[in-house]
Amino acid sequence: MSGTHEEVYDKVREVLCDALGVDDDEVTPETTLQGDLGAESIDFLDIVFRLEKTFEIKIPKGELFPDDIINNPEYVDGDQMTRAGLDKLKAAMPHADFSQFEKEPRISTLPDLFTVHTIVNYVETKLAAA
């Protein structure tokens, strides 16, 4: 299936409301999944399942949420993500907006990359490629 930006956004919002038990007025494009909506690790799996079903797309493990990079100690230096890690993450997540994170790539602010906008971008890319 495909859809306009608005349609994709509305459906992503519905997915997030169902998966995280939040009201739709809590969800805006800038809302972060963990910080604002309280998503936990198992919720990310749930969100992936629901997106696959809603948009009839296949989401390979680690594509939307590349936890193999995020959790790789090789790319961590104290609270900082290394340059190599940042490059790798940017390549793996063309759907995310790195403009803020890049200024100060701290591990503790990594979750802020996962916004509603990030998900919508990802879904739109997948739908365009389908």
Added chain:
Amino acid sequence: MRWIWIDRFVEFTPGESASAVKNVTLAEEYLQDHFPNYPVVPPSLMIEGMAQTAGILVGEARDFTENVILAKIRVARFDDYAVPGDQLRYDARIEMIDSVCAQTLGTVSKNGDRIGQVDLIFSHVNQASKTLDLPDHNFVFTEQFIRLLGAFRDGLARQDDDTDGK
């Protein structure tokens, strides 16, 4: 000891689906208080019944080598009550399973009528949570749980014997 919320399996297709029944009886202690003079099965216990049905299905798919933990109740919706004398049936189906987790879809029926939906996510904690200090043995699938499936298989074997004898 463990509170078992299913009486027996009535269908079991390894790696795919499982169905279990539970007969609700007024002798069950919790019904004296839930609610006084108006006994109804708490929906949370129907969720547990589904979790046990689906959990054994998921565990069996990996030969009970994994600790299968209920990680998330994705959907739990009930449209009707169950009261003493009713028979509940839990039909669970595996939608997805991999080394980290499994997702199941399930319907709850009462005396043959569908009354609810319970979809769950289970985590294989040996795989997913290596940092946790877990016991070496399988602490989920105790003998009590395994026996439930054994009883179902024994029943099938007896049916086969009867058929062979005819």
